[in-house]
Amino acid sequence: MLLxxxxxxxxxxxxxxxRYCSSSAIAAKKWIYAKVFKGEPTQHNFQxxxxxxxxxxxxxxxxxxxxxxxxPYMRPYMMAxxxxxxxxxxxxxxxxxxxxxxxxxxxxxFGQFGWRTHTVCNPETMKKDQPYLLPSFGNLPTSLALGVxxxxxxxxxxxxxxLCSPKKGETVVVSGAAGAVGNHVGQIAKNxxxxxxxxxxxxxxxxxxxxxxxxxxxxxKTANIFAxxxxxxPKGVDVYFDNVGGQISETVIKQMNLYGRxxxxxxxxxxxxxxxxxxxxxxQMVFKQLKMEGFVVWRWNDRWMExxxxxxxxxxxxxxxxxxxxxxxxxxxxxxxxxxLKGGNTGKAVVKII
Numbered sequence: 496m497l498l499x500x501x502x503x504x505x506x507x508x509x510x511x512x513x514r515y516c517s518s519s520a521i522a523a524k525k526w527i528y529a530k531v532f533k534g535e536p537t538q539h540n541f542q543x544x545x546x547x548x549x550x551x552x553x554x555x556x557x558x559x560x561x562x563x564x565x566x567p568y569m570r571p572y573m574m575a576x577x578x579x580x581x582x583x584x585x586x587x588x589x590x591x592x593x594x595x596x597x598x599x600x601x602x603x604x605f606g607q608f609g610w611r612t613h614t615v616c617n618p619e620t621m622k623k624d625q626p627y628l629l630p631s632f633g634n635l636p637t638s639l640a641l642g643v644x645x646x647x648x649x650x651x652x653x654x655x656x657x658l659c660s661p662k663k664g665e666t667v668v669v670s671g672a673a674g675a676v677g678n679h680v681g682q683i684a685k686n687x688x689x690x691x692x693x694x695x696x697x698x699x700x701x702x703x704x705x706x707x708x709x710x711x712x713x714x715x716k717t718a719n720i721f722a723x724x725x726x727x728x729p730k731g732v733d734v735y736f737d738n739v740g741g742q743i744s745e746t747v748i749k750q751m752n753l754y755g756r757x758x759x760x761x762x763x764x765x766x767x768x769x770x771x772x773x774x775x776x777x778x779q780m781v782f783k784q785l786k787m788e789g790f791v792v793w794r795w796n797d798r799w800m801e802x803x804x805x806x807x808x809x810x811x812x813x814x815x816x817x818x819x820x821x822x823x824x825x826x827x828x829x830x831x832x833x834x835x836l837k838g839g840n841t842g843k844a845v846v847k848i849i
Contacts, residue, residue, distance in 0.1 A: 525581055564646075564846075565832040567674075610828050642675050667680075673841055
């Protein structure tokens with residue numbers, strides 16, 4: 496059952512180097528991509544297995560998952576993996592055994608460990624997706640390392656600021672606005688003095704966006720988006736942060752101003768279904784001299800902590816609010832993933848493991 500709200504958990508007092516758990520004594524669990532996705536994922540696409548962990552070698556750590564992320568990108572990315580692969584994804588974990596002085600027992604870390612309860616690895620020999628120690632979040636929960644203080648937060652921060660350069664007084668439109676990235680983008684734009692319009696999938700989500708400070712919000716399931724956007728953005732659209740693609744994006748692009756900028760973050764409208772047919776956007780691109788650029792956040796890996804620190808500063812100043820949809824239990828990971836892809840989450844969707 497989905498639990499909406501805030502999970503506030505203290506994470507303090509890191510450094511202990513004693514070992515208090517052996518990897519060989521743990522019954523680790525993992526979720527396997529058992530059947531290739533066709534249309535919307537179902538429980539039949541996943542299989543729960545028990546994993547045998549190796550003994551730790553010098554430089555290794557044993558991490559226990561505390562929170563695991565479910566994100567839209569997992570749906571298209573898993574299509575590149577064969578059936579039988581471990582489900583991909585980030586997690587916040589606790590180091591419960593260590594032979595690595597840089598990762599002492601008791602420290603909280605982020606790692607791209609996938610859907611598994613326990614992981615043995617040597618962080619310093621991993622060529623990519625290296626785990627990292629979480630900076631201090633103060634009284635904030637470590638689960639935020641999967642959201643506003645992690646990949647989604649940095650996606651919003653770098654995607655909007657680096658690709659769109661919004662200016663005070665401009666109009667910014669965000670699709671998928673009630674998701675982990677979308678609501679964050681809108682709040683950053685408001686901090687910069689922009690007029691912000693969000694597009695989301697329910698009246699409740701639209702009201703939440705207004706509570707966050709969005710100037711207007713449009714329910715794409717019930718409204719005439721073209722007509723409502725004309726009202727919400729009477730001077731046209733200068734910046735569009737696109738999380739959904741398809742007909743919504745076609746509608747927004749038609750109302751963009753000269754020299755408008757578009758950041759393409761995702762195309763969730765066609766992750767589970769056939770790709771929507773839309774009119775050729777190049778006419779708009781040419782005559783309005785628009786700039787459109789797709790991106791994945793990993794291009795800013797060398798500036799990762801910059802984004803986290805900037806977002807943490809905004810939170811501490813009361814300029815950035817966050818919300819999580821929390822599902823309890825490792826066994827409920829597939830259900831949380833399926834529900835998230837159907838728009839069942841408000842803000843960041845995470846699964847609490849322990």
